Amino acid sequence: MLRSAIHDASVVTVEFDTGTQARFHAIWLRDNALDPDTRAPGNGQRLITIGDIPADVSVSTADVINGDLSVTFQPEGKTATFPADWLADHVYDCDRAQDTGRIAPGITTWERGIGAPSGDWTEVHAKPAAKRDWLAAVAEFGFAKLTGGPTEPESLLKVADLFGYVRETNYGPYFEVRTEVNPTNLAYTGLGLQAHTDNPYRDPVPTLQILYCLENSAEGGDSIVVDGFRAAEKLRDQNPEGFALLTGYPARFEYKGSDGVWLRSRRPMIELSPDGELVGIRFNNRSSAPFVDVPFDQMEAYYAAYRQLGEIIDDPAMGVSFKLEPGESFIVDNTRVLHARLGYSGAGSRWLQGCYADKDGLLSTLAAMEMAQPEAAE
Incomplete structure (x- = not known):
C-alpha cells in the first residue's frame, strides 16, 4: 500500500506503508504503464515503441487511490494506475551492489563436501x-x-x-x-x-x-x-x-x-x-x-x-x-x-x-x- 505521492513535471515520489520512499521518472512510468493500450492483455508485451511516447512527456497529477498510484501524463492526457506491490517490486531509486565479481542473488557457490543435489x-x-x-x-x-x-x-x-x-x-x-x-x-x-x-x-x-x-x-x-x-x-x-x-x-x-x-x-x-x-x-x-x-x-x-x-x-x-x-x-x-x-x-x-x-x-x-x-x- 502507498501512503502518499508527490510530484513535479518529471518525477513522482511515493511513500510506501513501510515508511520507505522511492522516486520514479515520468518517462519510466509512461513506458511501463500497465493499461491495455500500452501492454497486451494476456502476455504483457509492450504495444508501443519509445518513439510513441512524447519527448516532452510530463506528469500533471499523481494521486494515491485505494493504496495504488494513479498518474496522468501530458500532453496525452492519459491516466494510468500502478499497483503499490508492482511499484515496490520495480524500485530503481536505491543503492545497488557494485562489487566487481559479485555473485547474483539466488546462487550458492560451493566446494567439496556439499554433497551432490x-x-x-x-x-x-x-x-x-x-x-x-x-x-x-x-x-x-x-x-x-x-x-x-x-x-x-x-x-x-x-x-x-x-x-x-x-x-x-x-x-x-x-x-x-x-x-x-x-x-x-x-x-x-x-x-x-x-x-x-x-x-x-x-x-x-x-x-x-x-x-x-x-x-x-x-x-x-x-x-x-x-x-x-x-x-x-x-x-x-x-x-x-x-x-x-x-x-x-x-x-x-x-x-x-x-x-x-x-x-x-x-x-x-x-x-x-x-x-x-x-x-x-x-x-x-x-x-x-x-x-x-x-x-x-x-x-x-x-x-x-x-x-x-x-x-x-x-x-x-x-x-x-x-x-x-x-x-x-x-x-x-x-x-x-x-x-x-x-x-x-x-x-x-x-x-x-x-x-x-x-x-x-x-x-x-x-x-x-x-x-x-x-x-x-x-
Missing part, C-alpha cells in the same frame, strides 16, 4: 514439487544428479524434456561418450580430462549439458564437478590484479576437429556483466587458441593469473566427485560449473550419452512453477 527420476517426472526442487537445485548450485532412470539409449532426451529443448550442434542432437578409434574429440577416449566447460569455442556456448550413463563397469571414470564461480571468487580474493586481467581481456577458443567445422570465439575466461556481476566462465585447455588480445606488457601477468585459476580449479578440495551408475545422469550449468573425468581402464565398458540444452528454458519452467507454487506442491 539430486532428484529421483520417477518422482521428478510424476510430482511437480519434486521437479521444482530439482530445477531449483540446478539454478542455485549449477548442477544436480538424477537417479533411478531407464537404461535405454536416448533416455537423456527425456531429461531435457522436463524443462525445454535439446540444442543441436555439429555433434548432433546428442553424442556418445565412449572410447573410439581415431576420435574427433578427446572426450571419446579413456584419458582423464581436466575440469572444463564445454564448447567455449561457440558464441553463445550451450548453457546446459546433460550426461547420462548407460553402462559403467570400467575401473575409474569418476565424474567430478567444480564450481567455476567459487574458483573465480578465490582468484578475485587472492589476486585482484590477475582477476582483472582475466575479466578485462578476451581469450580465444577454437575447434576444427571434423570436416566442415571451424568454430571460434573471443570471450573472457571470466565474464562479468557491465555492472560487475559474475555471469560466466570459459575454461578449456583443449580448446584454447593463442591469446592475441592481451597487450605485450600484460601477457606474462595474464598467464600467471591463468595458471593460478587452473591451480584453484585443479585443487582436490574444490571438486565434488561421483561415479554414475547405469540410469543415472547429471546436468551442469555450462556457463558456471566445470566437469572433469578421471581416466578409466580398457577393461569393462563405459558408455555415456550427452546433449546440450538452454538454461533459459530451465529458468522459465522453474519461474512458472514457482508462480504456481500451490499447484506445484500437490
Whole structure:
C-alpha cells in the first residue's frame, strides 16, 4: 500500500506503508504503464515503441487511490494506475551492489563436501514439487544428479524434456561418450580430462549439458564437478590484479576437429556483466587458441593469473566427485560449473550419452512453477 505521492513535471515520489520512499521518472512510468493500450492483455508485451511516447512527456497529477498510484501524463492526457506491490517490486531509486565479481542473488557457490543435489527420476517426472526442487537445485548450485532412470539409449532426451529443448550442434542432437578409434574429440577416449566447460569455442556456448550413463563397469571414470564461480571468487580474493586481467581481456577458443567445422570465439575466461556481476566462465585447455588480445606488457601477468585459476580449479578440495551408475545422469550449468573425468581402464565398458540444452528454458519452467507454487506442491 502507498501512503502518499508527490510530484513535479518529471518525477513522482511515493511513500510506501513501510515508511520507505522511492522516486520514479515520468518517462519510466509512461513506458511501463500497465493499461491495455500500452501492454497486451494476456502476455504483457509492450504495444508501443519509445518513439510513441512524447519527448516532452510530463506528469500533471499523481494521486494515491485505494493504496495504488494513479498518474496522468501530458500532453496525452492519459491516466494510468500502478499497483503499490508492482511499484515496490520495480524500485530503481536505491543503492545497488557494485562489487566487481559479485555473485547474483539466488546462487550458492560451493566446494567439496556439499554433497551432490539430486532428484529421483520417477518422482521428478510424476510430482511437480519434486521437479521444482530439482530445477531449483540446478539454478542455485549449477548442477544436480538424477537417479533411478531407464537404461535405454536416448533416455537423456527425456531429461531435457522436463524443462525445454535439446540444442543441436555439429555433434548432433546428442553424442556418445565412449572410447573410439581415431576420435574427433578427446572426450571419446579413456584419458582423464581436466575440469572444463564445454564448447567455449561457440558464441553463445550451450548453457546446459546433460550426461547420462548407460553402462559403467570400467575401473575409474569418476565424474567430478567444480564450481567455476567459487574458483573465480578465490582468484578475485587472492589476486585482484590477475582477476582483472582475466575479466578485462578476451581469450580465444577454437575447434576444427571434423570436416566442415571451424568454430571460434573471443570471450573472457571470466565474464562479468557491465555492472560487475559474475555471469560466466570459459575454461578449456583443449580448446584454447593463442591469446592475441592481451597487450605485450600484460601477457606474462595474464598467464600467471591463468595458471593460478587452473591451480584453484585443479585443487582436490574444490571438486565434488561421483561415479554414475547405469540410469543415472547429471546436468551442469555450462556457463558456471566445470566437469572433469578421471581416466578409466580398457577393461569393462563405459558408455555415456550427452546433449546440450538452454538454461533459459530451465529458468522459465522453474519461474512458472514457482508462480504456481500451490499447484506445484500437490
